[in-house]
Amino acid sequence: MTTDAAAAFAAAYGDSPDGVWAAPGRINLIGEHTDYNEGFVLPAALPQTTRVAARRRTDGRIRLTSVQGDGRVTELALADLAPGGVPGWAAYPAGVFWALAQAGRPVGGADLAFTSDVPTGAGLSSSAALECATAIALDELFGLGLDAPARALLAQRAENDFVGVPCGALDQMASSCCVAGHAFFLDTRTLTGRQVPLDLPAVGLSLLVIDTRVKHDLGDGAYAALRAGCERAAGLLGVRALRDIGIEELPAAEEKLPVELRPLLRHVVTEDQRVLDAIRLLDAGEPRGLGPVLTAGHASLRDDYRVSCPETDLAVSAANAAGALGARMMGGGFGGSVLALVGTDRLDAVERAVRAAFADAGFTAPFVFPAVPSQGAHRIA
Numbered sequence: 001m002t003t004d005a006a007a008a009f010a011a012a013y014g015d016s017p018d019g020v021w022a023a024p025g026r027i028n029l030i031g032e033h034t035d036y037n038e039g040f041v042l043p044a045a046l047p048q049t050t051r052v053a054a055r056r057r058t059d060g061r062i063r064l065t066s067v068q069g070d071g072r073v074t075e076l077a078l079a080d081l082a083p084g085g086v087p088g089w090a091a092y093p094a095g096v097f098w099a100l101a102q103a104g105r106p107v108g109g110a111d112l113a114f115t116s117d118v119p120t121g122a123g124l125s126s127s128a129a130l131e132c133a134t135a136i137a138l139d140e141l142f143g144l145g146l147d148a149p150a151r152a153l154l155a156q157r158a159e160n161d162f163v164g165v166p167c168g169a170l171d172q173m174a175s176s177c178c179v180a181g182h183a184f185f186l187d188t189r190t191l192t193g194r195q196v197p198l199d200l201p202a203v204g205l206s207l208l209v210i211d212t213r214v215k216h217d218l219g220d221g222a223y224a225a226l227r228a229g230c231e232r233a234a235g236l237l238g239v240r241a242l243r244d245i246g247i248e249e250l251p252a253a254e255e256k257l258p259v260e261l262r263p264l265l266r267h268v269v270t271e272d273q274r275v276l277d278a279i280r281l282l283d284a285g286e287p288r289g290l291g292p293v294l295t296a297g298h299a300s301l302r303d304d305y306r307v308s309c310p311e312t313d314l315a316v317s318a319a320n321a322a323g324a325l326g327a328r329m330m331g332g333g334f335g336g337s338v339l340a341l342v343g344t345d346r347l348d349a350v351e352r353a354v355r356a357a358f359a360d361a362g363f364t365a366p367f368v369f370p371a372v373p374s375q376g377a378h379r380i381a
């Protein structure tokens with residue numbers, strides 16, 4: 001086995017692993033802050049992955065190491081795992097062992113070595129990649145026979161209840177279930193979805209990711225406060241989740257809420273509608289129409305949900321001014337990455353314009369790369 005993760009495994013544990021698995025980061029075409037409102041999302045997997053080389057143990061112990069960490073090996077006993085009890089990055093894979101035990105599927109322990117090229121804190125779901133790589137490795141090492149959605153839900157449980165971040169299912173479902181060459185249209189209430197073919201290069205289009213390098217941290221309380229605001233609004237409106245308010249009911253529903261909750265409602269209801277609009281456009285073979293949908297989504301996140309920041313706003317406006325068809329911030333917000341839909345012949349011009357705008361504003365240079373819809377979690381060796 002000659003993968004980079006296998007080499008890290010050999011360096012840490014002096015032996016070869018039983019297998020190597022990969023799980024990707026994700027982009028999200030549209031459908032932001034809708035997942036915990038039981039609404040719609042439209043992610044696709046990135047080519048960047050977290051790889052894990054793993055070997056079974058039978059003594060109830062876990063060893064974890066990461067090329068991107070400090071090179072140390074963290075050793076834990078399965079029996080001692082408790083929510084909040086593991087600091088740093090190791091909490092994410094440890095949480096998956098814990099979630100499996102909570103779900104009545106305990107495993108015997110394992111040695112794991114990770115490496116990743118998913119940018120961290122960039123709104124590209126590096127945490128989900130870490131969790132989902134662990135979930136598929138343990139599933140296959142121990143022959144659990146889980147399917148991709150089941151692994152995603154275990155990974156989400158690890159993040160919610162072990163790490164303590166109240167995220168929805170978007171990131172883990174994307175990292176586990178996406179299919180190369182497709183976007184994944186997912187109803188997060190029913191967890192049913194469909195793979196939507198997305199061959200943008202064939203029609204002269206590209207997706208450009210602009211990582212602003214402004215690190216976001218979902219654990220900092222702002223995300224939880226937004227989620228709580230949405231749940232309060234749903235309660236006041238007498239519905240299970242804001243997903244239950246249709247676009248035509250929006251004006252009347254707004255009237256029933258205190259002013260501070262109205263923008264949250266507006267964003268969620270219009271964003272669900274934007275996902276449905278995007279699907280209609282893709283099904284009709286009109287992907288260029290996605291551009292204005294993306295830009296409208298950004299305006300809603302900036303003005304109503306208020307999770308954008310000067311760097312994401314500038315990336316969107318500079319990309320659009322340089323000829324992008326549309327652009328928006330992705331992920332939880334307060335930094336992270338922007339997704340732009342760009343004619344392939346304008347890719348260089350858009351990248352140059354964004355870099356120049358960032359330099360003029362005195363911002364850190366962004367990390368810019370094209371996103372090709374790639375494969376969800378899978379075994380690589």
Ligand code: GLA
Binds near residue numbers: 031035169
């Ligand atoms: C983060 C969370 C997701 C989702 C997005 C916003 O990525 O992990 O569950 O809520 O923010 O759409």
